[in-house]
Amino acid sequence: MKRPSGLLVYLLPLLLAGCVHIMIPVPIFLADKPSSAAVAPTPVAQSPQAITPTRALTTTQVTTTTPSVATTQTISSEHLSQALALTPTDARAAYFTDWSVIKEYKGLTALNSKSPIDQQTEFVLALSKDQAAPNGYGARAFLRFADTWSWNSTDLAWEVAIDSARATVHILKFRDDFDFAPVVAHFTERGFQQQALDGATVYTHTPALSEDWFTIGELSIANTAVISEEKIFVLSSEMASVQAVLDLYLKKTTALDNDADVRATVAGLGNIAAAVITPGIDTCRGLSFEAISEQLRQTNQITDTQVTELKEQLLGDAQFHMYNGFAIGYQYIDGKPSGVLVLHYPRAADAQADLEPRRAAAEKRVSLVASAPYTDTLFSLDSAAVSGNNLLFRLHPHEDQPSRLFQMFFYRDMAFAGCP
Secondary structure: OOOOOHHHHHHHHHHHHHHHHHHOOOOOOOOOOOOOOEOOOOOOOOOOOOOOOOOOOOOOOEEEEOOOOEEEEOOOOHHHHHHHOOOEOOOOEEEEEOHHHHHHHOOOOOOOOOOOHHHHHHHHHHOOOOOOEOOOOOHHHHHHHHHHHOOOHHHEEEEEEEEOOOOOEEEEEEOOOOOOHHHHHHHHHOOOEEEEEOOEEEEEOOOOOOOHHHHOOOHHHHEEEEEHHHOEEEEEOOHHHHHHHHHHHOOOOOEHHHOHHHHHHHHOOOOOOEEEEEEOOHHHHHOOHHHHHHHHHOOOOOOHHHHHHHHHHHOOOOOOOOOOEEEEEEEEEOOEEEEEEEEEOOOHHHHHHHHHHHHHHHHHOEEOOOOEEHHHHOEEEEEEEEEOOEEEEEEEEHHHOOHHHHHHHHOOOOHHHOOO
8 A cells, every 4th residue: 555645644643632632631522531541452371251240230231223223232242231320321422441351361360469560560561462451440559549449450359430520530349358448447537428328438628738648539439429339439539429329220311321322322332341432423423534634734833735635535535414412432352462453333224325435445544643544553454344223344363462443542543433
């Protein structure tokens, strides 16, 4: 393939300037990326297997009906299903990591925060090599976090960070044999206020920016709901975000997993180790060439002629339809990481119409950030197919590093998944 011209190299600093804004508080859909994001990649010697759920939070199965297809959509990942059952319907994005699956891939199923430090270090390093996590609570100070709070990500079965109009909320599911007593003792000794609320014990504290125990992790520690029966923590810098999850736990309101389009989207992922899920059309619009070019126009350093040239390099004359559900994740198949991208459409006919033009754009076009073909820096396309209303891409991450898949999402570097 012809290498991209100098225009992409010229535009890269401008795009990176915008991407700083996108990655820190705004990925593609103008929503908050969790500050604890711990993106990373990996290859292992196991095929994915069904993970036995720790505690069975109630989940549902929904049948979706469209003008062209009616199928029962079952979410393969029990842990992801549990997470979505606690996700409010106004969520703009869910960043999910199944730590139990990742530990199984690494052959470290018994790993926890009391394990030898070299084992924990090896595990953390894998998140930048042959595994990946779109979020990881306390990841910024992983090895110190357990000394401060008596736990870290190795003690979790799964976690999800949920972005909405409210502050980001983190839901952490601990392993069944985890002892909450030392953690609760920290809340008490550090002066947290305690109250019983909706089946949980809630610990709150005013921001303590001068205290290492507060700044070492996430500001969301200021409002922590402990649901001991389910081995779950719910944390957010705003109590309203915690309350929204507690309402779902008590089934006072409807969760995101009751949305038929969301379930159909997530069903396409299979039993994944980690994923980013965004409902609605915001991601579709945010990945569009129009959104990218508008960002560049705002710098007043790109001409209409250059915009035309850039579109040719990224998309050619491809024409796409609007989709209303997006998910990207990865699993291991035959000892190799395999990414899956799901675009869910209102109509199966639109998914079918987009199959060839989106496939061609993914195979032949270029990464805007890397100024090189996708195949040289992000992924190679293993397959593309339509299943019901889903357009499914199987992506082999470059150098067996699945973190590249999440990185291209956060950098808005996947024009082939944009909208008209």
